[in-house]
Amino acid sequence: MRITCPICGERDSREFSCQGADVALRRPDPDAGVEAWDDYVHLRDNPAGETRELWHHGAGCSSWIVVTRNTITHAVLGAELASEVKR
Incomplete structure (x- = not known):
């Protein structure tokens, strides 16, 4: 699979x-409580089809990017810097 880093x-x-689906972009507030943080850390959906995921380019520019891909075909449909993603 090839990913186009917006920088490299x-x-x-x-x-x-891969750091997980776009739920990783929706962190609970620091004072959200134990249950909210437990869900955030331990529970993940396993969607089939198009999804957005947070990826780290650790062996490159160290950027955090949001990759849109199809989890069935592994086709990468796009990538953008996480800092530029509108939630």
Whole structure:
């Protein structure tokens, strides 16, 4: 699988680590309580089809990017810097 980093260009997916679906972009407030943080850390959906995921380009520019891809075909549909993503 190839991912196009907005800074470095197209790279092999082994340069990145996936941090999870876009739920990772919706962190609870620091004072949200134990249950909210437990759900955030431990519970994940496993969607089939198009999804947005947070990835880290650790073997490259160290950017955090949001990758849109199809979890069935692994086709990467787009990538953008996480800092520029509108929630």
